[in-house]
Amino acid sequence: MTRAGAFIGCIADDFTGATDIASTLVRAGMKTVQTIGIPEADDPMIADAEAIVVALKSRTIAAEEAVAQSLAALDFLRSAGCQQIVFKYCSTFDSTEKGNIGPVAEALAKALGQEVTIAAPSFPANGRTVYNGHLFVGHALLNESGMQNHPLTPMKDANLVRVLQAQSTGTVGLIDLSTVFKGAEQIRAAIGKAKAEGATLLIVDAISEADLTVIGQACRDHVLITGGSGIALGLPDNFRASTELSGADAAVLPAVAGKDVVLAGSGSLRTNLQVARWIEAERPAYRIDVMKLAAGEPVAEEAVAFFDAHAGQTVLIYATSPADELRQVQAAIGAQKAGEMVEHALGRIAHLLKNRGVRRFVVAGGETSGAVVQALDVKGLRIGAPIAPGVPATVSTGSEPLALALKSGNFGEADFFEKALLALSGDQS
Ligand SMILES: Nc1ncnc2c1ncn2[C@@H]1O[C@H](COP(=O)(O)OP(=O)(O)O)[C@@H](O)[C@H]1O
Ligand SMILES: O=C(O)[C@@H](O)C(=O)COP(=O)(O)O
Numbered sequence: 001m002t003r004a005g006a007f008i009g010c011i012a013d014d015f016t017g018a019t020d021i022a023s024t025l026v027r028a029g030m031k032t033v034q035t036i037g038i039p040e041a042d043d044p045m046i047a048d049a050e051a052i053v054v055a056l057k058s059r060t061i062a063a064e065e066a067v068a069q070s071l072a073a074l075d076f077l078r079s080a081g082c083q084q085i086v087f088k089y090c091s092t093f094d095s096t097e098k099g100n101i102g103p104v105a106e107a108l109a110k111a112l113g114q115e116v117t118i119a120a121p122s123f124p125a126n127g128r129t130v131y132n133g134h135l136f137v138g139h140a141l142l143n144e145s146g147m148q149n150h151p152l153t154p155m156k157d158a159n160l161v162r163v164l165q166a167q168s169t170g171t172v173g174l175i176d177l178s179t180v181f182k183g184a185e186q187i188r189a190a191i192g193k194a195k196a197e198g199a200t201l202l203i204v205d206a207i208s209e210a211d212l213t214v215i216g217q218a219c220r221d222h223v224l225i226t227g228g229s230g231i232a233l234g235l236p237d238n239f240r241a242s243t244e245l246s247g248a249d250a251a252v253l254p255a256v257a258g259k260d261v262v263l264a265g266s267g268s269l270r271t272n273l274q275v276a277r278w279i280e281a282e283r284p285a286y287r288i289d290v291m292k293l294a295a296g297e298p299v300a301e302e303a304v305a306f307f308d309a310h311a312g313q314t315v316l317i318y319a320t321s322p323a324d325e326l327r328q329v330q331a332a333i334g335a336q337k338a339g340e341m342v343e344h345a346l347g348r349i350a351h352l353l354k355n356r357g358v359r360r361f362v363v364a365g366g367e368t369s370g371a372v373v374q375a376l377d378v379k380g381l382r383i384g385a386p387i388a389p390g391v392p393a394t395v396s397t398g399s400e401p402l403a404l405a406l407k408s409g410n411f412g413e414a415d416f417f418e419k420a421l422l423a424l425s426g427d428q429s
Helices: 015-027 064-077 102-113 160-166 184-194 208-218 236-242 248-251 271-278 290-294 299-308 323-333 335-355 366-375 418-426
Strands: 009-012 032-036 051-055 084-088 117-120 128-131 132-137 170-176 203-204 224-227 260-266 286-287 315-318 358-362 380-388 393-397 404-406
Touching: 009 015, 009 064, 009 236, 015 032, 015 051, 015 248, 015 366, 015 380, 015 393, 051 064, 051 260, 064 366, 084 102, 084 236, 102 117, 102 160, 102 203, 102 224, 102 380, 117 208, 128 299, 132 271, 160 170, 160 203, 170 184, 184 203, 184 208, 184 286, 184 315, 208 236, 248 380, 260 271, 260 335, 260 366, 260 418, 271 286, 271 315, 271 358, 271 418, 290 323, 290 335, 299 315, 299 335, 323 418, 335 358, 335 366, 358 418, 366 404, 380 404, 380 418, 393 418
Parallel strands: 009 051, 009 084, 032 051, 084 224, 117 203, 117 224, 170 203, 260 315, 260 358, 286 315, 358 404
Antiparallel strands: 032 380, 128 132, 380 393, 393 404
16 A cells, blocks of 8 residues: 555644543544654655554643744645644643643634534543533532642633633534534534534533534534544544555554553542552652752752662652642642652653663653653653553664653553553553
8 A cells, every 4th residue: 555644644743642642543543653752754664654642741831832832744745645634632621721721723724725614522442521511520610620739730610611711712512412422413504503603612522422423523623623532533434435445453562672661740549549559559659859959959860779678679759749738849849840840850761771771661740751751761652562551561662662651641551550660561461
């Protein structure tokens, strides 16, 4: 089969979000490469990719900068031949009053000439559903789900039409579930009607994977789609109708030998649970003391000394703390500064451990994963089978491969770290 390039191109606003949507595309049979930032147009790592996901770290930066980076990613994806673009953001719609979901979606839509663009964050496999424009996490409204305490993007309103409107210059509307239930043709008609009435962005309800698949079918001709990873469920089928895709072979990865480590920088409830489980099992764990970091003490060196002292065992190094402790630290240092210090420390620790022969990294937290992957000088990731919904095994591209599991803070069951270590070792039992 000869072809002009990849079919689907995604722009993800954080690194774990990127692996999340890449995992969906691989599950649907598309050979997928995730690039860390924007590579050269002719980079060999994308040579045989059917889908490309550009991982940016643009979720919490200034809106103008997020727009500029996203437009540069768009240029790259178009030069790589991508026919359909997906802007991937968080299934809990992580953003601030200024953005960056609205500004980036509007800038991409303008560049692509897409007059009305859907926004579908729903991710049912991880309990994120949207009904009447309101986002639920499990049974709780977004603003009562723990996300109201997020260190960088506290989500205090579950009404996504209102949240997106506050960040957008155009008009935000809603395609509700009763329309979604009527199927692709009715969804298309409702989008057309909303467009005629002046809407430019449309939150789309979805409570199941079947809903997302039908929304994907309805948006077959949209050159731009925005949403969580679930919105990619139905997209490969639109291409499969006219071309052959890799299918099950898309998930095959090479084995990576070497030492392993778990690094956790997420403050999310789920990561707190996973860290607690590790400690309860009396496995070695080093806690990063943020106040010591702020005082300029050599915390990274201490963490590495702890690693050395536990040779032969897998070590967890974590900054994860419960919401009340996090608030105290943030009040003392400032949320932004504390976050940056922790990310920098975990990145530096990862780099030092790589020099000590660590080749398999399990990382918890989106921003944290971004910092770690950059510190490890990883340029691209090949995406393998899922370890948990939204978290695939990955292996870095290039001559010195590393195995990585990059976990969004709130993903995975309590035993995720153990499962991920097994998966990265090549043992899928
Ligand atoms: N103990 C802590 N005190 C202050 N900030 C912290 C602490 N632990 C983690 N952080 C910061 O919180 C942020 C968590 O974001 P992220 O890694 O994206 O996790 P998640 O995926 O849960 O959102 C990061 O910037 C991280 O450095
Ligand atoms: O869509 C999702 O929920 C994830 O892919 C994601 O982006 C989560 O963000 P972090 O929790 O910051 O990793």
